[in-house]
Amino acid sequence: MAERPETGSRVLLGRLRDAMAGDVEGQARLNKITHLIADSMGCEVCSIYLFRDDETLELCATEGLNQDAVHQTRMKVGEGLVGLVARRRSVINEPDAPQARGFRYMPETGEEIYSSFLGVPVQRLGEALGVLVVQSRAARVYSADEVYALEVVAMVLAEMTELGAFVGEGAAMSARHSQPAMFRGTVGQEGAAEGHVWLHEPRVVVTNPIADDPVREIERLREAVEQLRVGVDKMLEIAGAQDKDQAQVLEAYRMFANSKGWMRRMEDDIGGGLSAEAAVEKEQSLARARMGQVTDNYLRERLSDLDDLSNRLLRILTGQGKDTGAEMPANPILVARNIGPAELLEYGRSLRGIVLEEGSVGSHAAIVARALAIPLVVHASRVTTEALNGDQIMVDGEQGIVHLRPDDTVVTAFRDKIAMLAEAQERYASIRDKPATTACGNTVGLFMNAGLMADLPSLPSSGAEGVGLFRTELQFLVRNQMPRRGELVALYKRVLDAAGGKPVVFRTLDIGSDKVLPYMKPNDEPNPALGWRAIRVGLDKPGIMRMQLQALIRAAEGRPLTVMFPFVAQFEEYREARRLMEKTLQAEERLGHPLPETVKIGAMLETPSLGFAPMKFFEEVDFLSIGGNDLKQFFFAADRENERVRRRYDTLNVSFLSFIESIVERCDKTGTPLSFCGEDAGRPVEALCFAAIGLRSLSMRPASIGPVKSLLRRSDLGEVRKVIADARHRGGMSVRPAVMEWLRNQG
Structure with a gap:
């Protein structure tokens, strides 16, 4: 390894460490650093710019520029050469800065007399903290060794920032990991939770950035x-x-x-x-x-x-990290960049909530969080860099908001919200065993969605009439190899046993898109949501589907069995899958296995194309379940993972509601049982509108059954139908405003 010259980074860092050894705080420490760097590198100017918010840099210390400009000069990311360094997160080395493209003249700093400019980003683990700059009167390009020295110093500055070296009296910065912070993300699972941070991968803090030997x-x-x-x-x-x-x-x-x-x-x-x-x-x-x-x-x-x-x-x-012996705090809320389903299942129901920087509303982790009924917020950018183990944290899964170290005002408001939700759940408990019969005498069947054995205890306490959707893919996603048929038989049998005679609708394997099995070679598809997934995989790999159907038949042990195929886009796909089921039943009978008492074979309507299938399809299918999450994104051509577009499109949009109504009418003509399954089914206003246009079966998360039932029992569907019709006649985009006004008038 070649030795760097004495004017290089090692000498500079040594001087820096010696200077910092004294009892110096905040602003004085930053001032000392700028003086040292300028002196060591033979430059007239050294300046430190730090982020005040995500978009704004502030001059926090300088040697050589006008001192009156400190804490007064600010710029946006991308503005001036300093802003360009911050935006690109890369070095800018200009011999004649005033003539360089992007230069911005700031008269309060007095920097116009300096020609050369060298700026490097101050960043830690991908988080931009600021920009370190040196300038000289002479026009010159800084050498590779000088650039390297400044980069190393910037690295140490980042570590010192993490360790709180620039806080205290006259501080240039507020203390990190001590101020309240709010993060806006995407709702992965609804609900509200208060607790303490438990970092899935605790951040390693480097306490000794500079070394002698x-x-x-x-x-x-x-x-x-x-x-x-x-x-x-x-x-x-x-x-x-x-x-x-x-x-x-x-x-x-x-x-x-x-x-x-x-x-x-x-x-x-x-x-x-x-x-x-x-x-x-x-x-x-x-x-x-x-x-x-x-x-x-x-x-x-x-x-x-x-x-x-x-x-x-x-x-x-x-020696830091997962095995430090730290104890999980009371009421833990997991904070992570991302997490796999198996790791999340290991935590189980001990968690009160989950906050992820990455992930998606359809990810494996989100599926498990829904199964465990744990509030989840995804896309909470930078939360892992700000949170510390044990920090107080509040997760609003209804709004996709996370409050870290909240102040008293936020705490009071949030606890009031949790208390109101708890009070409402107590009210719902009084109608748990009553039917969802509306004021006008129509009864709507309310079912719960499930995917794990852990869901089944919620069945009696939720007031659900059965399981309207049991997701079978979770057992495939949480392991590193294909489950064996015997394992699936045992699992499905336990599910039916736990249901206690109430109906269970098993959805066959729904993989592909964002649900990729760890032991299947992923396909490089430009748009996986519209690619090789669900029923398409099952028909292309009939061995996997046959094995799962055999397991379901054997688990029934003579009891009724209800199976539906996901993501059916055309009639022939359903026919082919049904033929496979019938062949499997015949083979099981030949092997001497008892057949289910009855077998119902249905399909999930998740693509607009199936809504326009021939009437023969509606006559042949035993039942249909509208998969609202996928159907809505395809109907509106709006990716539900994309925050820019997904919130633009309302479930109660007139065109979408009219399409649902046309499916209801076709099913009514053929006598085909129809249900709506998905997040929207569990939202009371949406559920009320679905019931008003003729849907008589809804499937949702267990916690939603109480509020939906409560609203249905107090409503007259005929009046709601009239409100919807009037809103359409007036040419409104959505019936929501009219329905909400009617509800307010009803008290």
Whole structure:
């Protein structure tokens, strides 16, 4: 490893550490740093700009510019050369800054007399914290060693920011991880919860970013990397015997763990004055910054692999992380970048809520959260960088809002909301065993959705008349290999036993789109939601479907069996699936297995095309269930994962409601039982409108049955029907305003 010159980063970091050893706080500490950097690098100017909010940078300290501009000069990301460094998260090295494209003249700083400009981003694990700048009167390009030195100092600045080095009297910044914070995300599972943060992967804090002895630090790094390699090899050995796809992922891990380039870069960083931990984190920060700019899925996955390996290496070096012995707090709310279904199931019902930075409303984690009835918010950007284990946190799964370390006003309002929800649930308990019979004498069947055995205890307490949808894919998603037929038989039997004679509608395997089995080779599809999924997979791989149908038949043990096929887009798909079911029944009879007392075979209507299928389809199908979540996104061509468009389209939009009504009319003509299944079925106003246009069966999460039943029992469907008809006649886009006004008038 080549030694860096004495004017390089190691000497600068040494001076920086010595200067910081004194009892200096906040603004004085930042001022000292800018003076040191300018002096060490022979520059007239050194300035530190820090983020005040996501879009605004503020001049927080300077050596060489006008001191009156400190805390007064602000700029937006992308504004001026400093703003460009922040936006691009990359170095800008300009010999003649005033003539450079993007330069912005700020007269209050007096910087117009300085020609050369070198700016580097201050960032930690992909989180932008600010920009570090040096300037000189002479027009020159800063050398590679000077650029490197400033980057290393920026890295240390980021760590010092994390450790709270710039807070205190006259602070340049407020203390991190101490102020109230609010995050807006996407609703993954409704509900409200208060508790304390439990980080799925606790952040590793580097407390010693600067090191004296590079030889010792390199030795520590090499020992830790060797331990990492041994660990990856062991995992690969186990996976290779059990799971080829998992082994492929671990092969990529091993490739990175043995990467000479990765090792060389970290050793160079140590040579520049960083500790082993800081060197790992510097490379990890660069990888995360690249990850945010890469659109290619393969490259993103590889950068994600490197990020995970860096976390493992940091845990080895620091002894921090998952196995620190920390106890889970009371009322834990899980906070994570993302989490797999199996890991989430390990936590089980001990969690009060879940907050994810990534994920989606249709992800495996969201499916498990719904099954466990745990409030979930996804896309809560940057929550893992702000939250600490034990922090007070409130999750509003109705609005997709997370309050971290909330102030007293928020706490009071949130607790009032939780109390109101609890009071309402007590009221609903009084009508639990009563039918959902409207004021005009119509009865609507209310059923619950389920996907785990853990759901079934909710059946009697919810007031549901049965299970309108049992998602069978969860048992396939939470394991690393295909479940065996015997395992499925035992599971489905337990489900039917737990239902206690109430009907259960089993939906066959609904995989594909965002539900990819870990042991099936994923298909690289440009639009998976419209691709090879659900019934299409089942018909192309009849062996899997046949195995599942056999398990369902054997689990019934002579009891009635109800099965429906998901994502049917045309009549022939249903016919082909039904023929497979009939052949399986015949084969089971030949094998001497008892057949179900009755078998009902239905389909999920999730594509607009099936609503226009020939009447013969409606005559042949035993029952239909409208899958509202998928149907709505295809009807409006609005991806339900895309916040920009999904909220634009209302379920009570006149055109969508008219389409649902046309399906009701066709089913009425053929006597085909019809239900509506999905999140909208559990929203009281939507459920009331569905009942008004003729739907007599709704399936929803257990907690929604009480509020839906309560509203139905107090409403006259004839009056609601008239309100809907009047709204259509007036040409409104949605019937919601008219229905809400009618409800208010009803008190």
